[in-house]
Amino acid sequence: MSSYTNGGVVVVVDEMEKRERSAGGHLVLLPCPLQGHMNPMLHLANLLHSKGFSITIVHTQFKSPNPSGYPSDINFKSIPDGLSKDQEDDLVSLLLNLNLNCEAPVRDFLLQMQSNRSGQEPFLGIIHDASLYFVSAIADDMKLPRFAFKTNNMTFYVGYLLTTQKGCHPIKDEELEEPVFVLPFLKIKDLPEVKSSDLHIQVGKMVDATRTATAVICNTLKQLEQNALPMFQQDLSIPVFLVGPLHKYSISPPTTATDRSCISWLDTQAPSSVIYISFGSLVTISGSELVEMAWGLANSKKNFLWVVRPSSVHNSQWVELLPKEFEELITNGRGRIVKWVPQQEVLAHPAIGGFWTHSGWNSTLESITEGVPMLCSPRFGDQRINARLVSCVWGVGIQIENDGMERGLIEKSIRRVMVDKEGMEMKRRAMDLKEKIEISLNKGGSSYVASEKLKFFIKNG
Ligand code: UDX
Numbered sequence: 001m002s003s004y005t006n007g008g009v010v011v012v013v014d015e016m017e018k019r020e021r022s023a024g025g026h027l028v029l030l031p032c033p034l035q036g037h038m039n040p041m042l043h044l045a046n047l048l049h050s051k052g053f054s055i056t057i058v059h060t061q062f063k064s065p066n067p068s069g070y071p072s073d074i075n076f077k078s079i080p081d082g083l084s085k086d087q088e089d090d091l092v093s094l095l096l097n098l099n100l101n102c103e104a105p106v107r108d109f110l111l112q113m114q115s116n117r118s119g120q121e122p123f124l125g126i127i128h129d130a131s132l133y134f135v136s137a138i139a140d141d142m143k144l145p146r147f148a149f150k151t152n153n154m155t156f157y158v159g160y161l162l163t164t165q166k167g168c169h170p171i172k173d174e175e176l177e178e179p180v181f182v183l184p185f186l187k188i189k190d191l192p193e194v195k196s197s198d199l200h201i202q203v204g205k206m207v208d209a210t211r212t213a214t215a216v217i218c219n220t221l222k223q224l225e226q227n228a229l230p231m232f233q234q235d236l237s238i239p240v241f242l243v244g245p246l247h248k249y250s251i252s253p254p255t256t257a258t259d260r261s262c263i264s265w266l267d268t269q270a271p272s273s274v275i276y277i278s279f280g281s282l283v284t285i286s287g288s289e290l291v292e293m294a295w296g297l298a299n300s301k302k303n304f305l306w307v308v309r310p311s312s313v314h315n316s317q318w319v320e321l322l323p324k325e326f327e328e329l330i331t332n333g334r335g336r337i338v339k340w341v342p343q344q345e346v347l348a349h350p351a352i353g354g355f356w357t358h359s360g361w362n363s364t365l366e367s368i369t370e371g372v373p374m375l376c377s378p379r380f381g382d383q384r385i386n387a388r389l390v391s392c393v394w395g396v397g398i399q400i401e402n403d404g405m406e407r408g409l410i411e412k413s414i415r416r417v418m419v420d421k422e423g424m425e426m427k428r429r430a431m432d433l434k435e436k437i438e439i440s441l442n443k444g445g446s447s448y449v450a451s452e453k454l455k456f457f458i459k460n461g
Contacts, residue, residue, distance in 0.1 A: 190384040
């Protein structure tokens with residue numbers, strides 16, 4: 001017997017299972033070094049490992065993952081990336097530099113790995129974040145199967161297609177409130193913006209790399225996206241495996257900043273009484289937005305657990321701009337402000353009654369799998385589309401009107417989700433959705449079947 005620890009849980013692996021594993025064949029996984037992309041790729045690694053494949057994760061030195069929460073026979077290989085620490089401030093240039101700088105070291109590593117493999121289990125292919133389009137040339141040259149992994153959803157992909165068809169011309173003001181013809185629950189203003197020709201070229205390369213892959217793996221499930229599914233499949237015309245929500249296969253390992261004391265604080269709170277607030281790993285806010293959020297929370301009278309990442313408030317280190325009176329609420333036990341939490345555990349905690357989120361796709365999936373209704377404040381990328389799915393398609397949350405960050409509007413919106421009859425309806429629908437997701441993950445369910453088909457496809461082509 002051997003064991004490893006994942007999210008505080010000790011997982012025991014017996015030798016028989018290990019032997020079956022080594023019979024599976026070898027896969028290389030290439031994540032994009034952003035939290036919202038890394039987490040689902042690592043969950044996919046765990047899923048494929050549990051299905052018998054041996055796994056090497058090839059990652060950048062920039063934002064390298066913490067291997068401690070994963071089985072010891074998952075290999076982590078770091079490659080030089082030439083990226084600077086502040087690279088995350090400009091996502092378009094991060095993407096460009098990743099694709100420029102990583103091709104040579106990844107190619108060298110894979111060629112060396114392949115030449116040392118004689119007598120070992122077969123090298124079955126590369127699974128790469130769909131944004132790392134440079135992998136396509138390497139896989140073609142090495143004649144390897146290539147699987148594009150989409151960490152966000154199908155509706156966003158279709159949204160990107162619609163935007164890029166228009167070119168990078170700015171959307172006219174009078175068009176913003178118009179519904180999108182093929183996906184009428186979206187408005188034109190929800191579509192991803194492709195403002196510069198640089199980004200337009202990058203998106204084109206990502207779409208090409210997805211279309212020309214051997215197959216596509218997507219962290220979603222068909223029950224969530226009936227509207228976009230036919231257009232997604234029609235555009236790709238290659239096998240598509242909808243295996244989400246992947247975070248149900250493992251817990252993200254804690255980072256150095258993870259504050260576990262919030263769980264014991266939640267243990268002292270009444271069921272469904274606390275609103276959890278987090279805007280993910282990238283969104284930043286202004287000092288005045290921080291103050292409006294604080295007063296909106298205070299006036300809502302609901303208890304709160306609030307994640308404020310260091311340096312995520314403009315011109316400040318952390319929460320120094322909060323008024324003294326608000327800090328008193330915290331000392332009086334009404335709330336906690338922390339730097340990072342074990343989010344999957346927080347959302348699964350019975351004390352949580354609502355989630356005020358920026359509508360990142362991982363946060364959205366993590367919330368619906370626990371039946372937690374949402375208050376959405378989307379900012380960029382896929383977030384507006386995700387917020388529309390939440391509010392207009394699944395009916396499990398609301399979007400703050402006009403994306404307002406004003407204390408009165410925030411107070412009213414929190415009460416709509418946490419107190420009003422409307423919120424009780426959202427909770428009921430969220431619990432129904434949670435059940436549907438559980439069914440899809442159980443034996444015979446759609447995500448379970450997709451993951452079994454993926455295993456067969458990787459092994460047999
Ligand atoms: C980014 C984009 O912003 C998002 O829109 C896209 O869908 C994925 O890439 P991010 O902004 O970080 O991601 O949001 P999200 O997708 O929600 O991912 C955040 C991850 O960090 C989640 O898995 C969440 O569980 C985790 N997290 C967040 C924590 O573990 N602790 C925290 O305190 C906050």
